[in-house]
Amino acid sequence: MRILTLLLFAFALPAQAALNIFSTVPEWAALAQEIGGDKVKATAATTALQDPHRIDARPSLIARARNADLLLATGAELEVGWLPVVLRESGNPRIQTGQPGYFEAAAFVRMLDVPGKLDRAGGDVHADGNPHIQTDPRNFLVIGEALAARMALVDPANADAYRNGYAAFAERWRGQIRRWEAQAAPLKGIAVVSQHKAWAYLYDWLGLREVATLEPKPGIEPSVAQLARVRDQAAASRPRMVIRAAYNSARPAEWFAKEAKVPAVVLPFTVGAPAADDLTALFETTKQRLLKSLE
């Protein structure tokens, strides 16, 4: 028993050093780290190579939620299949929904693809709209502002550091957005095909036109017959590329690329994917790969 108690203290003490932030997806952990610097320790429950819709409420996630001071989620039902179990099992009152320690990014941005009709015949539709809000860098400004305020609320001792951290991030980020927008100007109006409906915000930002998706319905893996149908339907709109996320299975996009004779573009989708070590690299790589496929 004494050994157990010692172990518990050994593990419990370091957690006090910095604000312990537990994010469901890597992008909000990266944003929190940008804002908080060494005042926070932000980790993510998932990686860029995992499908954020399909995560198990793994024992390790429950253990990490137990010790978190602030939980960051995307919301809009992205984590509905596992986060409720993790929150309930954690026994941590600070991060329950409705508490200051529970932060939902989707509450602060303008949502796209909000369904007019809620029917699962439409696939895995999200009532609040498309949850993949991290594909538009402008969303990081509004979410970051709200997040810095929330971090200040949860950890008032470092409120100034978070405010300054956000101000520095926002200034740098605005400059980068202007630069990316200028460089990505040739992408405006380009017709593309996506594997999953994951890029609504990216397309909205850069002016790309989605003419088809490979998944017949969101979250439903396409069969070859369905892929052939998409190829025939999309042919008239002359798509220039087919886009998938690093975590998506490669087969559908590669099949389509070969059939339609267009490049298959793998975008990082979030922080931690190959060539996307941080938020800046995420959009830099996204822009570069899109431009390269136009050549």
Add this chain to the structure above:
Amino acid sequence: MIRPSLIVLAASGVLASFPAAADTDLQALRAEIAQMKQAYEQRIAALENRLVQAESTSTQAKAAAEQAATRAATQTARAGDGKASAFNPEIGLVLQGQAKRMQDVPERMVSGYWPAGHDHGAEKRGASLQHSELMFAANIDPGFRGVARFAVTGAGEVEVEEASVSTLGLGNGLSVRAGRFASNIGYENARHPHEWDFADATLMQKVLFGAEGYRQDGVQVKWLAPTPFMLQFGAEFGRGANFPGTDRNKNGSGAGALFAKTGGDVGASNAWQAGLSFLNTSAADRAAHFEDTGGVEAESFFSGKSRTAIADFVWKWAPNGNASDRSLKLQTEVFRRTEQGTWRCDDADPANATTCTGGVALGDLLTRQTGGYASAVYQFMPKWRVGYRHDWLGKGSKSFDAMVFNLLDAGNHYFADFKPRKDSVMLDWSNSEFSRLRLQYARDRAMMGVTDNQVTLQYIMSLGAHGAHKF
């Protein structure tokens, strides 16, 4: 901006209607007009410039205002449009049915084991409706959450599977639950039939608690240790009315359970969980059918203590932890049950006299039994999974007075010197996470003298609220 250009236009119009003007005058006028025009154009350009600047600042301000407005709007919209119905609980319905091909075995049982609990018609031949599960759940207030599940059987009976309230984070890793709930002992027990990887319950679950698993009417307390890997301890106190116990009409706890669970990740691709659980309960006149020495149906009653220990282990693998393409799940549980008490027998039907007529004490009964199962389920491509499960039960040890055979037929399955076995393979296809079709073949040798080749075709569909699943 428009006015200066209009003046210029008007002036040139007037001039054009003056045909009699002299050439020189005309030249001078033209020069003057050109000058005016130039001056005006410069002023217009300057004005336009200022306007563009003003516009851009106002667009920025407008954009910011719009963003704030949409933000406010989306937040109020998400708060539920102010309708009372926005507070309705999550509602989910699971529809389940099957067609099963198997032998017609009267009084099907697991040889060597005391028949346990009930089973919602999973053992019917031909097409049958399995139970439909209706679920309601919602946060009650900032402190509590409530869940109710009703199982409606094909015969139209409604059973309360779960009706419990739990705390929403008491702090320090503590949580408390009260009401009726599936006990957290073992791994499979707390999982609902629609979450099972095979069409039917394990032999272990069938003999320990009945196919539907062990449910508590009572209180559960759990504590999660502040460790970087999961370490959880729990205790349950309940009425203990369910098999292997019976409703004993007493104050205080009728069944106690203890469990400890631990788990973690190995790299990004592997996750595991292991647990150890104990259930301690008692039975008073727990009934089972037996044949007397003349082959007439009699009834036996056990009264005494029942203790069960379960060890469980689950390992999940997916490449980089991404289970959408391929994944593997290995799962195993083993148990040991000890029962100690006395038993007696009596007529099952007062009209049919047996050797037990009037009630006869059978003396002491002590049993020790062990068993378990191991399964592997592999998703080899999106939507498709195959699985294999092996179930085994030991014959265990039973000690009782030899005089029992003066009253009960030694050929009763309970006395069989037999090791029940079952092997199952399944293939399932899920169009989405809400629907599943399954084909299963099982070679069932749970009953001595019967080798039953069973084929099951099953559907499991979920409607409504998107339930979150446990590991």
